[in-house]
Amino acid sequence: MTNEVKSVQEAIPTQVSQVAGAPRRKRPYLAEQRTEQKQATQARILDSALTLFSERGFDSASVRDIAARAGVTHAMIRLHFGSKAQLWQAAVHHLFNRMAMEMQPRAGEPPFDAGRAGFECFIRRYVHYCARHPEHARLMLQESMRDNEQLRFAVEHHIAPSHALMRARLEGAIAQGLMIDLAPINLIYILSAAGQSIFALAEEARALYGIDVFDDAFVERHADALVRLLLRP
Numbered sequence: 001m002t003n004e005v006k007s008v009q010e011a012i013p014t015q016v017s018q019v020a021g022a023p024r025r026k027r028p029y030l031a032e033q034r035t036e037q038k039q040a041t042q043a044r045i046l047d048s049a050l051t052l053f054s055e056r057g058f059d060s061a062s063v064r065d066i067a068a069r070a071g072v073t074h075a076m077i078r079l080h081f082g083s084k085a086q087l088w089q090a091a092v093h094h095l096f097n098r099m100a101m102e103m104q105p106r107a108g109e110p111p112f113d114a115g116r117a118g119f120e121c122f123i124r125r126y127v128h129y130c131a132r133h134p135e136h137a138r139l140m141l142q143e144s145m146r147d148n149e150q151l152r153f154a155v156e157h158h159i160a161p162s163h164a165l166m167r168a169r170l171e172g173a174i175a176q177g178l179m180i181d182l183a184p185i186n187l188i189y190i191l192s193a194a195g196q197s198i199f200a201l202a203e204e205a206r207a208l209y210g211i212d213v214f215d216d217a218f219v220e221r222h223a224d225a226l227v228r229l230l231l232r233p
Helices: 003-060 063-070 074-081 084-102 115-132 134-144 149-175 184-200 202-209 216-230
Strands: none
Touching: 003 063, 003 074, 003 084, 003 134, 063 074, 063 084, 074 084, 084 115, 084 134, 084 149, 115 134, 115 149, 115 184, 115 216, 134 149, 134 184, 149 184, 184 202, 184 216
16 A cells, blocks of 8 residues: 555545534534523513513413413423422512613713712612513512512512612611601602502503603603602702
C-alpha cells in the first residue's frame, strides 16, 4: 500500500466522525429551544391561572378551564405543576415576582429611598402596576376574605415580606416629613386600596361614568391624585 493510499484511508474515519458528529453540534440549540418552549408554555398557563383564579376564586376555578384558556391539555398542567393547589401557589409566586420586577425604578428614575422624588416615583410605579395587572387585587380579594390555606401561603411567602418593606419605607417617609403622619398600617391599606380598587372595579367605573380606567391619561391622573393625597407639598 502506498503512503498516499494509506493517508487517504486513515483520513476517512476522521471525516466520517466529523460528519457524524455534526448533528450533535445542534443539540445545545435544540435543548435551548425546548427550554424556551417549556417556559413559554408555563408562562401561558400561569397567566391563564391568574385570570381565572382572580375571577372565580380558588374553589370555583377548574384546572380544565385554565387548560382550555391556555390552549393546553389538562394533563399538561398536571405535568408542569402537579395539583391544583400547587398550580395556585406557582401562580402566586409568578404574580409577586412579576410585581417585584415591574416595580423596580427604570433607568433615569430616582431610587425609592431618594427623598420626595423617590417616594413619588414609587407611588406612580405602583399605580401603573395596578392598572396593568388588575388581576392582582382581584385574586387577593378572593382569598383574603376568609382564613384558608391559600391566604396563609400568600401571607407567609409574599404579603408579610412586602408589608414589612412597605412599612419601613412609609416610616422613613413620615420621619422625613414627606408623607402625612398616620400609622403605617393605615397608610399601607389606604395606598393599596387607592392604588388598586378603581382598576379592579373597572367595569363598575365604566357603568357609572362611561370611562375606561385603563386609558393612559386616566392612569396618570390617578397617580397624580395619590401623590397629592399622600405626600406633603
